[in-house]
Structures are given as structure tokens and as C-alpha cells.
Amino acid sequence: MNAVASINDYMQALGQRARAASRAMARASSATRNRALELIAQAIEREADALRAANRQDMDAALANGLAPALLDRLALSDKAIATMIEGLRQIVALPDPVGEISNMKTRPTGIQVGQMRVPLGVIGIIYEARPNVTVDAAGLCIKSGNATILRGGSEAIHCNRALAKIVKAALLEAGLPEDGVQVVDTTDRAAVGALITMPQYVDVIVPRGGKSLIARLMQEATVPMIKHLDGICHVYIDAKADLQKALDIGFNAKCHRYGTCNTMETLLVDRAVAASILPALAQRYLTEQVELRADEASYAILEGAAYPHLVRATEEDWSTEYLAPILAVKVVDGIDAAMDHINTWSSKHTEAIVTEDYSAAMRFLREVDSASVMVNASTRFADGFEYGLGAEIGISNDKLHARGPVGLEGLTSLKYVVFGHGETRK
Amino acid sequence: MNAVASINDYMQALGQRARAASRAMARASSATRNRALELIAQAIEREADALRAANRQDMDAALANGLAPALLDRLALSDKAIATMIEGLRQIVALPDPVGEISNMKTRPTGIQVGQMRVPLGVIGIIYEARPNVTVDAAGLCIKSGNATILRGGSEAIHCNRALAKIVKAALLEAGLPEDGVQVVDTTDRAAVGALITMPQYVDVIVPRGGKSLIARLMQEATVPMIKHLDGICHVYIDAKADLQKALDIGFNAKCHRYGTCNTMETLLVDRAVAASILPALAQRYLTEQVELRADEASYAILEGAAYPHLVRATEEDWSTEYLAPILAVKVVDGIDAAMDHINTWSSKHTEAIVTEDYSAAMRFLREVDSASVMVNASTRFADGFEYGLGAEIGISNDKLHARGPVGLEGLTSLKYVVFGHGETRK
Incomplete structure (x- = not known):
């Protein structure tokens, strides 16, 4: 078996676990999801030293590889970045829960009542470049909106992302959620991205966060829908x-x-x-x-x-x-x-x-x-x-279908029809 | 130049004209769009004989080609089918206009007011099989929702669709709308479908109406998003x-x-x-x-x-x-x-x-x-x-992004953000 095939198997397994976990994420109560977020915030506070050490490994490797100063800057996990991650999580906790809300309920002449319920999309794939704070921001928004997540960060940040993944998984378990609710892709192989964007059976939407060249490349190959914008003219x-x-x-x-x-x-x-x-x-x-x-x-x-x-x-x-x-x-x-x-x-x-x-x-x-x-x-x-008052932003969409403009928690959900009947049948 | 290349050129030109027409369709008033629909209804009433003659041409050709009885049945334009088309158009006229509605307007601490405006998607491509009544139903929903349309009906119905296209174009012009607001693909070459579903620069969404095999084929090749469902289990x-x-x-x-x-x-x-x-x-x-x-x-x-x-x-x-x-x-x-x-x-x-x-x-x-x-x-x-009370249905979506479940006029629109400011700048 060659390397790409084994990466493919690895990603398929990740996808399968994400799909399975997405059901438990979707049915979890608001309190459970918020508790997971609070536990992540506390763990980041408590384990800040370990995170800094992991980030130092990434920074040393990046320096040795001659990474550009602008990228080094994005890779660095400063004390301020740590504080911002924690603050960001607590802001997400404070947002209203989008899941389960029923709107537009109307009684039809047949007697059935028809409305729409806001529900999680299922599995969200996030592809991003160096910044380790995206790992926590994106995981936070996906947990809040009842989705499972697969995170694929920049290879430069792999040590820090691993450390963050450990924290997130422990928090999910402690809150009573499946640890596969958030998975970090633990390989720097580029084939992992190719697999992630072409498994619609396991991934409902991809949110790419990064430069124009990353997104243009993904657009060529993705068969999973994306929430994205290429540029801002x-x-x-x-x-x-x-x-x-x-x-x-x-x-x-x-x-x-x-x-x-x-x-x-x-x-x-x-x-x-x-x-x-x-x-x-x-x-x-x-x-x-x-x-x-x-x-x-x-x-x-x-x-x-x-x-x-x-x-x-x-x-x-x-x-x-x-x-x-x-x-x-x-x-x-x-x-x-x-x-x-x-x-x-x-x-x-x-x-x-x-x-x-x-x-x-x-x-x-x-x-x-x-x-x-x-x-x-x-x-x-x-x-x-x-x-715009969305409270948080997972990305911006220039597309017209689904989410358009700045995308918050609502963009990570969909509306399904719910019907309350009383035994009605079609005449 | 080979045949596929010239079909491609033909479809590109159609797409370009649709994109240009979509702007006038989007800014037309409710009254203008409703008037176009009423004019189409009147013309179908007036020119029913010509439509029946065109349908007879299609039926004769289909009989000669040995089309299956079920397909012949769908192809036939009965008096009842004509009456239903007319009635359907008048029902669409009676529906509330989805375009221009502003919702969720909120004043932000900075002073700007932010809300969302419902606007047409732009250009809708409809791909369907024999039934000529879809030409009128789909055109009606797209005109009502302020979109331009490209209709690609079954090759068996080409004469009837041409006759209907003539009626629709005349009505658009008489109402003061661009005749390219609705275009019928005037070739039975299959390459036309391949072109239509791969020109995202001109087509915003494809609605395929037809059997599972048609939709499965389109899903393989389309680069334009689709509102569709493959099957209903x-x-x-x-x-x-x-x-x-x-x-x-x-x-x-x-x-x-x-x-x-x-x-x-x-x-x-x-x-x-x-x-x-x-x-x-x-x-x-x-x-x-x-x-x-x-x-x-x-x-x-x-x-x-x-x-x-x-x-x-x-x-x-x-x-x-x-x-x-x-x-x-x-x-x-x-x-x-x-x-x-x-x-x-x-x-x-x-x-x-x-x-x-x-x-x-x-x-x-x-x-x-x-x-x-x-x-x-x-x-x-x-x-x-x-x-469900949507008033009309362009299709049903089993997908989670954008429209989900039965899709009416709203599914042919999107929400863009509108901001009312008073000279505010970002601090």
C-alpha cells in the first residue's frame, strides 16, 4: 500500500468517526455543549505552559526551515493569543444556542402544523494555515452549533495543534460528549487535505481559512460544499x-x-x-x-x-x-x-x-x-x-447559496421541516 | 470547429445573455413581473391551437421513434394540461413577492443598522425531461422571484417548447422586461446540458427535474450548485x-x-x-x-x-x-x-x-x-x-445547505446583508 492510499484510509476512518460522533453532538443539550467549552477554556488556562512549550517546538522547526517572518508571526502563541482564545471561548458560551429553534410554525388547512427547526449541519471540515488559535476558535463554534469537526491546521503548527487537540478531547469526554466530536488531523501529509475535501459522505461542509492560493486550489478539487470567499475586491x-x-x-x-x-x-x-x-x-x-x-x-x-x-x-x-x-x-x-x-x-x-x-x-x-x-x-x-452582531465568525462567504456574507453560528446549521400531525393522511 | 465546440459557444452566449438579463429581472417591480406572468397566461389561452399543433409534431416524432407509452403520456399536452398551466401562472401571480423584503434589521453599538435583504439568485438553469408544462411552471417561478432562466427541456418536446418560448419572450417584452429573461435551449444536442452545468460564471444554480438516472449523471459533472434530490427512501x-x-x-x-x-x-x-x-x-x-x-x-x-x-x-x-x-x-x-x-x-x-x-x-x-x-x-x-403552504414548488432538496425539503420561491432567492449608515467609520 502506498503512502497516499494509507493517508486516504486514515482520513476515511477519521470521517467515519466524525459522522458517528455528529449524532451525539447534535442531540447534546445546550448546557452540555457550553460545559465542554468552559472546560476547554479552563484547561487552556491551566496548561498554558505545555502549550507554550509545544509552540516553541513549532517555532524552532519553522526558524530552522527559514519560514518567512510574517508566517512566524502568525505561528507564535503569545500570552495575549492564549488569553484571547480563552476569552473567545467564553464569548461563544454566552451566545444563544442556535440549535433546536423552531420558526414559521403554521397550521395548514389539512390540520398539520408545519414549521422549520434549526439543526446542526453534521460534520464541518476546517482547513487553515499556521495560526494555532484557529484550532480553538473553530472547534468552539462547531461545538456550540452541535456539529462534529475535523480540523486540518498548517503543518508548521502540528505540535501546538496536537497539544490543543488533547485538551479539547479531554474536555469533550469530561462533559459527556464523544471525544471524536473534534478531531485534529495528525499528519502533515498534504494528501490529507485532498481526502478531506472529497468525502461528502462524511463531511457536510468545508470552511477554508487562509490565503487566496489555498482556497483557489481547494475550489479546483473539492466535492464537498465550501463556505468561502476567494478575495475581497x-x-x-x-x-x-x-x-x-x-x-x-x-x-x-x-x-x-x-x-x-x-x-x-x-x-x-x-x-x-x-x-x-x-x-x-x-x-x-x-x-x-x-x-x-x-x-x-x-x-x-x-x-x-x-x-x-x-x-x-x-x-x-x-x-x-x-x-x-x-x-x-x-x-x-x-x-x-x-x-x-x-x-x-x-x-x-x-x-x-x-x-x-x-x-x-x-x-x-x-x-x-x-x-x-x-x-x-x-x-x-x-x-x-x-x-454585524453575529457574536463570532467562522468565515465570510461570497457565494449566494446557503450562507452569504459574514458567517456565524447560523451558517453552521440548516433548517429542516418539522410537521406536527394528529393522525392526518393525504386526501 | 467541431460540433461540441460550437454547442459550447452557443451555450456560453446564452449564459452571457442570461447574466445580462438577470440584472433587469432583479430590479423589475413586482407589478412588472406579475404583468409578464399574466401576459403569458393570456397568450397560452389565445394560442392554445398553435401549442397543440406543435405538440402534435412532437407526438408524431415520438411515436415514429417508438417512445415508451409512459413517456408519450408525459409528452402529451392535453386541454387539461393547458388549463393547469394557465391556472398555475395565476396562482404564482397571487403569491407574495419574495424579492426586496428586509428582515432582522438591528442597530449596532457603532450606529450602523444591519439587516438582510432577500434578493434573486441571478440565473437559474432548469433541466427536465419530456413534460412541456415544466417550461411554463419553471419560467413562472423564476420570473416571480426576479431571476433569469435557461430552460433545457427534453428533446422530445422541442417543438412545443419552442412555441412556449416564443410566447414567454413576447410577454416579457410586452411587460418591459428583457426577452433574454427566459431562454429555451434550442438544440437537442446533449452537449448543451454538459455546458449548462459547468458554467458557474453565468449560472448560479441548476434545478434538475427528472428521474434518478438524469440527476445521478448531472451530479457527476456539475460544477454549478444544484437544488436536487436523488431519491426518496x-x-x-x-x-x-x-x-x-x-x-x-x-x-x-x-x-x-x-x-x-x-x-x-x-x-x-x-x-x-x-x-x-x-x-x-x-x-x-x-x-x-x-x-x-x-x-x-x-x-x-x-x-x-x-x-x-x-x-x-x-x-x-x-x-x-x-x-x-x-x-x-x-x-x-x-x-x-x-x-x-x-x-x-x-x-x-x-x-x-x-x-x-x-x-x-x-x-x-x-x-x-x-x-x-x-x-x-x-x-x-x-x-x-x-x-406546506409554499404556494408552488420548483423542486425538493435532500441536501442540507441552502434550501432543504420542498423548495418554493424562497429557495430561488438569497439573503444579502444591507447596512444603513450615517457616515460611520471603523474605529
């Missing part, structure tokens, strides 16, 4: 009727609050009617952050006139580029229709905002822009599970 | 605390009301405590329909004792067979846990029912059985969009 459109102050605040915040996040603005659209007055004022703000502006012809002329120093001519490629950097594509458009055309053509369907005081323009933008989050007079940076 | 479990009368009524109705439907019971589970008293009484009912009972060891002994004439020993294969015929698998189980184990192992996750007067058994069954519809004291035959 977010737009702000400054309408002819925009309030100047709001346009400046939102235009600056959406780009410069943080550069590396998927809800950061990457293209600014400005109505021709106000471009000459707004762009120079906005450029003064961008100058404080030395933002490079990649401008179309009309905006280039205006910004050149305003002597903006970091000015580059935009090419078509800029409309589909996620810079994740102090770079912004800028385009002058003829009104809201041209703005929405541009957005519906180039956007990654993540988040778009209009700045306007015009009621009809706001309503049209909300209705007609086909993205997961659509905003009026707010920074795109608000597109986030915590900011 | 539905169970009724008669609990130890079942009311005898309800058990007899539901046990008979779930099997014998109609044999060819996906919500028909295929396996009956009976608690050992009541098997000897209930099975003989139920068998008397089945005898009126000469239902073949495929019995496990324990139920075989009981039914043999009752001298049931159509008795066969069950094999393991029976637990996973959808008979669509007067045949029923029967098994005696030791209590609700054994019943749920059997169901969660063998069910196709379509619909299951428990017959019981025991409150805790009912609640456990509802919560723990992992199927799209779960019922207490009601016939599985109620699992249907009309019976």
Missing part, C-alpha cells in the same frame, strides 16, 4: 449627492483602517459631477498614508492637477486586483448606473458601499448591487461577523 | 406508544396514496412491543392493494402467522431501495434508538415520520432524525410544497 461609490464629510471619512477609512483585510476598499468610484471637488480633498487624506492611486484617465487629470505625488495610470488589471496594500484604484463614472455596471462586472461580490444623501440612489444601490454586503454611508470595513 | 416508525388507528391510517396512506412519488414510504419500522398486534391489522389494509411486503425475520414470522399472501423475505438491499411501486420493506426494531439508527443509516434524508403518543419520543425523533422533513403522526405524503 470592495468598492466605494461616491455619488453626485454625497455629503462631502462622509465621503472623505468613509473613503479614507475603507482604504486605510487596515490594508490586509478582505473588506478593505480596493477601488474608489466617483461621480463625474463631484470628482473635481472631492478627489483633491480625499487625496490630501491619502497623502498622510502615502497611498498609491492608480487612476483612470479622468481621475488622473484631476489628481495630477492637484499634484498628488503617488499617482499611477490604471490599467484594466487594476479593476480586478486585491492590493491588500496602500494602493487604490480610482475611476470617474457617469452616475449610479455606470458605477453599478462597474461593480457588477469587477467586484468579487464581497462588500460595496455608496456615499449619498439621495434616497432613490441609496435604495437602487442596495437592491441592485449583487454583493454579499451592500452599504449606504458606512465604511466597507464594517463587513465583519462581530460588527 | 422515506420511513414511517410505529412506536410502542402509537395510537392504533393513527398507525393504520398513516401506515396505509404513506404507502398507498400514490406509488410513484418521492415522499411515499418505502420502509416501515415497527417497535417490537406492538409489532404482533399492529402488523396483522395493517396487513389487512395492504391486502386491499396487494402490496408486496418484504419482511425482516421478526416481521416475517408475524405476517406469516397472519397468512399474508404477498410476503417475501427482505434482504439488506431492500433497506436502500426506492420501489415506487406497491412494495414495502418491513422491519421490527427494538425501540426508538434502533429505529433512528436504521433511518440515519439507510434513509435518503427526504422524509420520515413517527407515529406515537409519547411526548419525549416525538421530541427526540424530531430533533435527532437527520432528514429534510421530520413528522409526528402525519403521512409522509404531506412533504410537498403545496401541502
Whole structure:
């Protein structure tokens, strides 16, 4: 038997155990699931030294392998990261239980009562890169929502993830839940990922958390549905009727609050009617952050006139580029229709905002822009599970089916129909 | 250029036009969409003779090709079928508009207001077999829900579908909608289906309506998500605390009301405590329909004792067979846990029912059985969009993501986040 075949067997066994455990996870009471979360939090507190030691092993190996500083940074399990994991678990405990809620119950003319019950999806596969804290965050959300989980973290974090898995399994057992409710894939072999994303009989949904290249690769091969987004090419459109102050605040915040996040603005659209007055004022703000502006012809002329120093001519490629950097594509458009055309053509369907005081323009933008989050007079940076009040976020979806936008506990559940009858039969 | 390549080009062009039309469909008012539906109904009434002539062409060709009588029956466009299409359209007009509804609007501590707006999915692909009435039903539901549609009917119905397409396009134009809002694939080449299910850039979801073999084939190849179910292996479990009368009524109705439907019971589970008293009484009912009972060891002994004439020993294969015929698998189980184990192992996750007067058994069954519809004291035959009050049904989904169970207009929409701000920026 070759190595891939044996990894496949290993993953099949993992999947089978997850499927079996998912039934007990689904029927566990709220109190039991919350107790497991609290026990994990306590164990992390108690065994912080052991976790630090495991993380040191990972860090030493990563240093020896010459891992890039940015990745080393993500791999590190600082005291603050430990405290945040514990705090995160307790926040999840405090969230309302999504499982078992019945809604839309209606009595039909036949006498049956029909409603929908929120139930766990079953088995969630999480694929992520170095960060060990994802192990605990993701396990926490899956336990809370009554799902079994298979976690596949970055190979760089294997020692720390093993230590965390031990803690989680002990807590599940102590709470009276199956230890297979959360399983960490205990091999760094890449074939494990290939197996995980192609066993729909054992895994109901995959949540990939990581860079664009990871997700693009998974999209090619996965036969299990994914809750995912590939990138965030977010737009702000400054309408002819925009309030100047709001346009400046939102235009600056959406780009410069943080550069590396998927809800950061990457293209600014400005109505021709106000471009000459707004762009120079906005450029003064961008100058404080030395933002490079990649401008179309009309905006280039205006910004050149305003002597903006970091000015580059935009090419078509800029409309589909996620810079994740102090770079912004800028385009002058003829009104809201041209703005929405541009957005519906180039956007990654993540988040778009209009700045306007015009009621009809706001309503049209909300209705007609086909993205997961659509905003009026707010920074795109608000597109986030915590900011939306979901309490926690397992990921963000740019897809339209199932969960769309920031995904919290509800996205890890489904609605099944429940029927209360009294002996009714079909006539 | 070979034939498949040119079919591919044809389908790509269709997809591109559908995507473009979907924007106008999505922003059209309720009144406009309803007017288009009413115009289609009127045109079908007015042009019934032309439709009958087109159908006759299809029927003649089908007879010449030796099509099976059951398929001929589905292909025929009777006066009743025409009247039903018209009535169906008017029922869709009367349904509430799902598009644009905003729910869960909440004000966050930052000042932004966050809610969810129901919006069309975009482009729906429908793949179906001979029945020409599906062309009108499916187009009607997609127009109502603000989607563009690509319809690929059975090649046997091509003349009738062309005639219907002409009517639909004229009605769309007259209502002020793009005629590409509904497109009928005008080729009988099978490569068209292969293209339709692999262009996620133009098609948001595929709804296959047809037999198991069609859907199984599509599942192998589709890269576009599907709203589908493969089969309906539905169970009724008669609990130890079942009311005898309800058990007899539901046990008979779930099997014998109609044999060819996906919500028909295929396996009956009976608690050992009541098997000897209930099975003989139920068998008397089945005898009126000469239902073949495929019995496990324990139920075989009981039914043999009752001298049931159509008795066969069950094999393991029976637990996973959808008979669509007067045949029923029967098994005696030791209590609700054994019943749920059997169901969660063998069910196709379509619909299951428990017959019981025991409150805790009912609640456990509802919560723990992992199927799209779960019922207490009601016939599985109620699992249907009309019976559930959805008003219309585009299909049934056994999947857990997005739509689950009977799928109506809501299943053709998604929820996007909308944010009302007042100039807020992220701190």
C-alpha cells in the first residue's frame, strides 16, 4: 500500500468517526455543549505552559526551515493569543444556542402544523494555515452549533495543534460528549487535505481559512460544499449627492483602517459631477498614508492637477486586483448606473458601499448591487461577523447559496421541516 | 470547429445573455413581473391551437421513434394540461413577492443598522425531461422571484417548447422586461446540458427535474450548485406508544396514496412491543392493494402467522431501495434508538415520520432524525410544497445547505446583508 492510499484510509476512518460522533453532538443539550467549552477554556488556562512549550517546538522547526517572518508571526502563541482564545471561548458560551429553534410554525388547512427547526449541519471540515488559535476558535463554534469537526491546521503548527487537540478531547469526554466530536488531523501529509475535501459522505461542509492560493486550489478539487470567499475586491461609490464629510471619512477609512483585510476598499468610484471637488480633498487624506492611486484617465487629470505625488495610470488589471496594500484604484463614472455596471462586472461580490444623501440612489444601490454586503454611508470595513452582531465568525462567504456574507453560528446549521400531525393522511 | 465546440459557444452566449438579463429581472417591480406572468397566461389561452399543433409534431416524432407509452403520456399536452398551466401562472401571480423584503434589521453599538435583504439568485438553469408544462411552471417561478432562466427541456418536446418560448419572450417584452429573461435551449444536442452545468460564471444554480438516472449523471459533472434530490427512501416508525388507528391510517396512506412519488414510504419500522398486534391489522389494509411486503425475520414470522399472501423475505438491499411501486420493506426494531439508527443509516434524508403518543419520543425523533422533513403522526405524503403552504414548488432538496425539503420561491432567492449608515467609520 502506498503512502497516499494509507493517508486516504486514515482520513476515511477519521470521517467515519466524525459522522458517528455528529449524532451525539447534535442531540447534546445546550448546557452540555457550553460545559465542554468552559472546560476547554479552563484547561487552556491551566496548561498554558505545555502549550507554550509545544509552540516553541513549532517555532524552532519553522526558524530552522527559514519560514518567512510574517508566517512566524502568525505561528507564535503569545500570552495575549492564549488569553484571547480563552476569552473567545467564553464569548461563544454566552451566545444563544442556535440549535433546536423552531420558526414559521403554521397550521395548514389539512390540520398539520408545519414549521422549520434549526439543526446542526453534521460534520464541518476546517482547513487553515499556521495560526494555532484557529484550532480553538473553530472547534468552539462547531461545538456550540452541535456539529462534529475535523480540523486540518498548517503543518508548521502540528505540535501546538496536537497539544490543543488533547485538551479539547479531554474536555469533550469530561462533559459527556464523544471525544471524536473534534478531531485534529495528525499528519502533515498534504494528501490529507485532498481526502478531506472529497468525502461528502462524511463531511457536510468545508470552511477554508487562509490565503487566496489555498482556497483557489481547494475550489479546483473539492466535492464537498465550501463556505468561502476567494478575495475581497470592495468598492466605494461616491455619488453626485454625497455629503462631502462622509465621503472623505468613509473613503479614507475603507482604504486605510487596515490594508490586509478582505473588506478593505480596493477601488474608489466617483461621480463625474463631484470628482473635481472631492478627489483633491480625499487625496490630501491619502497623502498622510502615502497611498498609491492608480487612476483612470479622468481621475488622473484631476489628481495630477492637484499634484498628488503617488499617482499611477490604471490599467484594466487594476479593476480586478486585491492590493491588500496602500494602493487604490480610482475611476470617474457617469452616475449610479455606470458605477453599478462597474461593480457588477469587477467586484468579487464581497462588500460595496455608496456615499449619498439621495434616497432613490441609496435604495437602487442596495437592491441592485449583487454583493454579499451592500452599504449606504458606512465604511466597507464594517463587513465583519462581530460588527454585524453575529457574536463570532467562522468565515465570510461570497457565494449566494446557503450562507452569504459574514458567517456565524447560523451558517453552521440548516433548517429542516418539522410537521406536527394528529393522525392526518393525504386526501 | 467541431460540433461540441460550437454547442459550447452557443451555450456560453446564452449564459452571457442570461447574466445580462438577470440584472433587469432583479430590479423589475413586482407589478412588472406579475404583468409578464399574466401576459403569458393570456397568450397560452389565445394560442392554445398553435401549442397543440406543435405538440402534435412532437407526438408524431415520438411515436415514429417508438417512445415508451409512459413517456408519450408525459409528452402529451392535453386541454387539461393547458388549463393547469394557465391556472398555475395565476396562482404564482397571487403569491407574495419574495424579492426586496428586509428582515432582522438591528442597530449596532457603532450606529450602523444591519439587516438582510432577500434578493434573486441571478440565473437559474432548469433541466427536465419530456413534460412541456415544466417550461411554463419553471419560467413562472423564476420570473416571480426576479431571476433569469435557461430552460433545457427534453428533446422530445422541442417543438412545443419552442412555441412556449416564443410566447414567454413576447410577454416579457410586452411587460418591459428583457426577452433574454427566459431562454429555451434550442438544440437537442446533449452537449448543451454538459455546458449548462459547468458554467458557474453565468449560472448560479441548476434545478434538475427528472428521474434518478438524469440527476445521478448531472451530479457527476456539475460544477454549478444544484437544488436536487436523488431519491426518496422515506420511513414511517410505529412506536410502542402509537395510537392504533393513527398507525393504520398513516401506515396505509404513506404507502398507498400514490406509488410513484418521492415522499411515499418505502420502509416501515415497527417497535417490537406492538409489532404482533399492529402488523396483522395493517396487513389487512395492504391486502386491499396487494402490496408486496418484504419482511425482516421478526416481521416475517408475524405476517406469516397472519397468512399474508404477498410476503417475501427482505434482504439488506431492500433497506436502500426506492420501489415506487406497491412494495414495502418491513422491519421490527427494538425501540426508538434502533429505529433512528436504521433511518440515519439507510434513509435518503427526504422524509420520515413517527407515529406515537409519547411526548419525549416525538421530541427526540424530531430533533435527532437527520432528514429534510421530520413528522409526528402525519403521512409522509404531506412533504410537498403545496401541502406546506409554499404556494408552488420548483423542486425538493435532500441536501442540507441552502434550501432543504420542498423548495418554493424562497429557495430561488438569497439573503444579502444591507447596512444603513450615517457616515460611520471603523474605529
